[in-house]
Amino acid sequence: MKKWLRNMVIGCTVPALLLLAGCGGSGGSAATSSPQTPATGIQERSIKAGIGLNEDHPEGQGLKKFAELVDQKSGGKLKVQPYYAAQLGDDKKMTEALQAGLQEITIPSTSPLVGDIKEYAVFDFPFIFNEEKEAHAVLDGPVGQKLLEKLPAHNLIGLGYWENGFRNLTNSKHPVAKAEDFKGLRIRTMQNQVHLAAFQALGANPSPMAFSEVFSALESRTVDGQENPLATIKSNKYNEVQGYLSLTKHVYTPFVFLVSKKFRDKLSEEERQILRDSAVEAGKYQRELNFSENQKALEDLKAAGMKANEVLAEEMARMQEVIKPVIDKFAKEIGEELVKEMYDEVAKVRK
Structure with a gap:
């Protein structure tokens, strides 16, 4: 046990992102919860890793990079089998x-975790971040780490955060440039109470449904629109069934890199370190790729015929004012102290 603790101390002297990726609370639970004899060295293992998005999406490319790194660092003994497009x-x-x-690994958006861990709803608050570096400061700092530390109690281990990006609105009716333009639009959303309440406050009719059903729902006009980051809109070819793209940037959505705790508890410390290092390295690659792909996706979507419009700062401020009661309500439910800490981190970056 003393040797294990000493290794943990050594492991936690690496940079902050690696600390966030598992050397803190999420990395220290196995010793007390795993009754079996700890594994030693690197064994041959097959690891199923599934995501909901396509292989050509930046998340898909990040997962591919992760698999390559694990194979390289383990000398070919740890084999990650990627599954894309919600195959699992x-x-x-x-x-x-x-x-x-x-299943061993998945990299979902944080929103589906809210059902088990209410505090993850803090990342669903609209209009919190103006740019990616503000979000990264929160995710890679104390707020992100606190939330990772809540995962082991739910049989999950978090190895850090990847990037989905800012969500923007598409629809088949008209441009959305001001708060009133949301009125009456049937918008597909995730099954997330914060998102639902925010769109309702703006006068829209949100309709939660599985991601895999979105294209057909848009094509059949079951819903008028949907909201996702630009790279996701492009990868899923929503331009084929949507004419209008409004750059609302209403919510920044992170991915969280999850490992099954039951699987992680079987691994040696050397194997765990390989997964941590690979998740962090692939995550840096994925964030950079996601940023550049979102920039490119906007131009590609315009070229494909979508009519894109910006939202003026003053109109964005009006939208924020409309949904302020929603923020206040959920802040009380998930913890005002955590919410304040998040806002304080954003303020530091802006200064």
């Missing part, structure tokens, strides 16, 4: 499979 189920189903020990 949606984010919620894959997360549940991790909890049951039926």
Whole structure:
């Protein structure tokens, strides 16, 4: 045990992102919760890793990079088998499979975790971040770490945060440039209470549904629109069934890199370190790729015929004022101290 603790101390002297990726609370739970004899060295293992997005999406490319790094660092003994496009189920189903020990890795958006850990709803608050570096400061800092530390109690281990990006609105009716333009639009959202309440406050009719059902719902006009980051809109070809793209940037959505605790507890410290290092390295690559792809996706979507419009700062401020009661309500429910800490981190970056 003393040797294990000493290794933990040594491991936690690496930079902050690696600390966030598992050397803190999420990395220290195995010693007390795993009854079996700890594994030693690196054994041959097959690791199922599933995501909901396509292979060509930056998240898909990040997962591919992760698999390559694990193979390289383990000398070919740890084999990550990637599954894309919800082949193993949606984010919620894959997360549940991790909890049951039926799947090893998934990288969902944080929103589906809210059902188990209410504090993750803090990342669903609209109009919190103006740019990516503000979000990174929160995710890679104390707020992000506190939330990772809540995962082991739910049979999950978090190895850090990747990037989905700012969500923007598409629809088949008209441009959305001011708060009133949301009125009456049937918008597909995730099954997330913060998102639902925010769109309702703006006068829209939000309709939660599985991500895999979105294209057909848009095509059949079951819903008028949807909201996702630009790279996701492009990757899923929503331009084929949507004419208008409004750059609302209403919510920044992170991905959280999850490992099954039941699987992690079987690993040696050397194997755990390989997964941590690979998740961090691939995450840096994925964030950079996601940023550049979102920039490129906007131009590609315009070229494909979508009519894109910006939202003026004063109109964005009006939208924020409309949904302020929603923020206040959920801040009380998930913890005002955590919410204040998040806002304080953003303020530091802006200064």
